[in-house]
Amino acid sequence: MNKPANFSRTWKKITENRIFFPLVLFLLILFFDFLFIPGFFNIENRDGNLYGSLIDILRNGSVVSLLAIGMTLVIATGGIDLSVGAVMAISASVAGILMNPSALKNEVFFVTDPTYTFQPLWVVICVALFVAILCGLWNGMLVAYMKIQPMVATLILMIAGRGIAQLITNGLRVQITYRPFSVIGQGWFILPFSLYIVLFMLLATWLFTRRTAIGMFIESVGINFRSSFFSGVKEKNIKLLVYIICGLTAGIAGLVASSNIRTSDANNIGLFTELDAILAVVIGGTSMSGGRFSLVASVIGAMVMQAVTQSMYAIGVPAFALQAIKAVVVILVILLFSEQARNFIRSLGSKKQEV
Numbered sequence: 001m002n003k004p005a006n007f008s009r010t011w012k013k014i015t016e017n018r019i020f021f022p023l024v025l026f027l028l029i030l031f032f033d034f035l036f037i038p039g040f041f042n043i044e045n046r047d048g049n050l051y052g053s054l055i056d057i058l059r060n061g062s063v064v065s066l067l068a069i070g071m072t073l074v075i076a077t078g079g080i081d082l083s084v085g086a087v088m089a090i091s092a093s094v095a096g097i098l099m100n101p102s103a104l105k106n107e108v109f110f111v112t113d114p115t116y117t118f119q120p121l122w123v124v125i126c127v128a129l130f131v132a133i134l135c136g137l138w139n140g141m142l143v144a145y146m147k148i149q150p151m152v153a154t155l156i157l158m159i160a161g162r163g164i165a166q167l168i169t170n171g172l173r174v175q176i177t178y179r180p181f182s183v184i185g186q187g188w189f190i191l192p193f194s195l196y197i198v199l200f201m202l203l204a205t206w207l208f209t210r211r212t213a214i215g216m217f218i219e220s221v222g223i224n225f226r227s228s229f230f231s232g233v234k235e236k237n238i239k240l241l242v243y244i245i246c247g248l249t250a251g252i253a254g255l256v257a258s259s260n261i262r263t264s265d266a267n268n269i270g271l272f273t274e275l276d277a278i279l280a281v282v283i284g285g286t287s288m289s290g291g292r293f294s295l296v297a298s299v300i301g302a303m304v305m306q307a308v309t310q311s312m313y314a315i316g317v318p319a320f321a322l323q324a325i326k327a328v329v330v331i332l333v334i335l336l337f338s339e340q341a342r343n344f345i346r347s348l349g350s351k352k353q354e355v
Helices: 003-016 020-036 053-076 084-099 101-105 121-145 150-168 179-185 193-210 214-223 225-230 235-261 273-283 295-314 319-336 339-354
Strands: 044-046 049-051
Touching: 003 020, 020 273, 020 295, 049 053, 053 084, 053 193, 053 214, 053 235, 053 273, 053 295, 084 101, 084 121, 084 150, 084 235, 084 273, 121 150, 121 179, 121 235, 179 193, 179 235, 193 214, 193 235, 193 295, 214 225, 214 235, 225 235, 273 295, 273 319, 295 319
Parallel strands: none
Antiparallel strands: 044 049
């Protein structure tokens, strides 16, 4: 057997894997951090939990990872959801009010008792996620049954969602002191608890889409929804389903975000996160026109976005300039994921064979 030919086939197989390019990009960012940011890889153990820049990437990247899981399915059908940030704010606001309803009475009431909550934790989580699912259902109905363009349909909730969240909290920042709820944003068994939530949602969604026919239906609708319809696939139901799942993941992300800051801030929670989620999915190799998708690659893409943010903060880039830096990253990602760049990287194996 010709060894160069084996290497060429192996290299082509590796580069065609959807995980390859986002993983390379993530490693390149970490290599930059290793060269130019002293102490970036330092990790310390405090009271049984790990802390450090790498751990912060996992903890803070959990929110975008959760959004990316749902967004991947939406984009795979050829749609888009611009309202996930607003849904995060709505979910967090509902949870905050259920634990501390004083804002409804137009009172600034600070609760200091870590054992106080107006409703049990299971009720808080279930109601908040139910409201998030209703938001996803609303988007899905507009897109699938009302035939409104996804960008326009979800833009409605993106604009109105934060106003709804402000109405829920009466325009106040609701302080959350209930200790069991704050565990979501803390460490558990060394690693951040939110990371376990991401892994659970990733596994559950992967099993749902790859161990059933749902994943094939989603890709079929994204590639050609008319052919899917004539093949017997109920494309309206598939689109409705993915928007509901996207609403659910956005609701979970809202709970994680509010737990991290222990506040239900309807104005800032989830702000601009929809852009990070969309870019994470694109980095993961899912085409904006729909079709084949990889949930694992999208989660890696989310970690890429958080690694960029963490690196910029570490080298002293001010928060107001971060969006400009991300714009540069977007340009680099577009160039890296262009067909010319992909073909060049894949051709390296062929050049090795010729040598």
